[in-house]
Amino acid sequence: MYLGGLFAAASSEERKYWGFLVFMKVLNEAPMEVASQIFTQNFMRCLMNQLAVEDRYLHKIAVKAAKSIQARTSKEPDFAYPALCGLMGPRGAVNFDQITKVKIVEKIVADVSHTAINQLMPFFEGLIVHSEADDKAAASRRQLIANFLQTIIKSFMTSAKEDDSDELDSAVQVIILTLAKYTYFSSDTAKPPISDATRELFRNKIMASLNIIISNQKRPSDIAYKVVQKIRDMEETGDSGKSIIDMSDTISESVHSAFKTLKKINKKSKQEGEQHDQAAQGLKLLYSLTILQVYNGDADAVSMLDELKMCYDKFLSHKKSNDEESGEASDALVEILLSFASKPSHLFRKMSEQVFGAFADKLTPTGLQSLLAVSPVLYM
Known part of the structure; x- marks a missing residue:
């Protein structure tokens, strides 16, 4: 021209x-x-x-x-x-x-509008992959792109309208999964290779983005579930590169079992009445973020999966259980929520509040005592 x-x-x-x-x-x-x-x-x-x-x-x-x-x-x-x-x-x-x-x-x-994100994401991903710079400059460049992507998600969620929820959810997932691709998988195409520090940065951006979603979405568990399920699919197909998630056989089995339960919860969340739906949505969110924490290397998250399975069996599976078993499940759930709430993360505190609201009617005196014992510490 x-x-x-x-x-x-x-x-x-x-x-x-x-x-x-x-x-x-x-x-x-x-x-x-x-x-x-x-x-x-x-x-x-x-x-x-x-x-x-x-x-x-x-x-x-x-x-x-x-x-x-x-x-x-x-x-x-x-x-x-x-x-x-x-x-x-x-x-x-x-x-x-x-x-x-x-x-x-x-x-x-x-x-940026959510309708334009499918066109923009290959461009942003290209800037992450083809840095054409030394390690320090590449890290700075990738940090800048990650900041922009989080800004886009925040803008999406704060300006979202009810009638564009499906397209919005899809756009948000595309962004988070692009970050996940270079967080949990090795890439032969990235030049220079993605550093451990950049992976940690991307991991933090994923969690921060989920916090934004939980704070602004009516059904944040839907996005969290789809994200963690897609990461699992990427892991199984190998299409996004070799997984760098280090798991023992025992942990892998726990995660595999957790995904089977999570799929059942997701199915129930679409079939049950309003009261059951609230509980299913809460447990789906909790399961999804706990699995993500396993992927992030949180050793405590693995044991939480077993306790969550007990909560599912007592609250949602329709298996008959006596009052003592239901009480144990409720107390276990409270301990899990307190564990998350004690972490230095707005995401986990917000998630704990939402899930607690869904199960408040199942709280036992023991669970209430645990909650009262630590609440001054958590909210000081």
């Missing part, structure tokens, strides 16, 4: 100024297929240089051009894809905002 010639290194400041005006004219009025092509290499170099220093001659017009990009994406959410490709792709920079000292990319990311 001729626009690139206006921003050639030898062009005068006047020609570049004219180029910015042409850029904004095309951006504001041209159809997407035309406007998508105006992020030329020469333009991006000039834009970044002018934005970076306030006293440069073209700084103000460069700021207007940058704001016009954000305005187009706000008006037309699907334009986020070409805009981010232009700003963060090979002609721009992943750390565009840091270089230019503006927050244009951050604002565009915060406005």
Whole structure:
């Protein structure tokens, strides 16, 4: 496109100024297929240089051009894809905002619609995989992408509408599972390889994203279940690479058994009445996050799976049980919830509150005593 010639290194400041005006004219009025092509290499170099220093001659017009990009994406959410490709792709920079000292990319990311995520995720994943940088720069780049992905999820959940829940759930799952792919599996395509520190960062982003979901979704257990089930599928098929989850045969068997029970709970959550549904949703959430904690290497989570199985048998399986057995299951559930609530994580505290609400009517005097004994410590 001729626009690139206006921003050639030898062009005068006047020609570049004219180029910015042409850029904004095309951006504001041209159809997407035309406007998508105006992020030329020469333009991006000039834009970044002018934005970076306030006293440069073209700084103000460069700021207007940058704001016009954000305005187009706000008006037309699907334009986020070409805009981010232009700003963060090979002609721009992943750390565009840091270089230019503006927050244009951050604002565009915060406005991304869930309908555009399927187009954007291959782009973001490509930035994770093909870093083309040294280990330190790659880690910084991957951290930036992970931050953006969490921002998108937060934006999705806080602006969600009731009638787009299915599409929203699907978009959120795509984001979390992309992070999971490089958290729990080795990738031959990632250059340089994903470091342990980056895996830990991605793991924390997954848990933080689930916390956002639990805080904003009416049925957060549905997403948590689908995520952990998909990770299991990825593990079994090997399509996402070799699993790096280190489990003994005993732990693997416990996890396998837990998934069988979890599938039964999921089925019941769609069949039972409202009261039973609340209990099934609570137990499904608890099971899903406990399995995820096993994947995260939490040794205590393995023993919790056996206790959760007892809770399922007494509360949801419709097997006849006496009052003593039901009381034991209730007390075990309280201990599990207290264990989660004591962890330094907003996710587990929020999850414990939701699950406790579903089973409060089954609380025994012993369970209540356990709860009262530690509640001052938990909420100090």
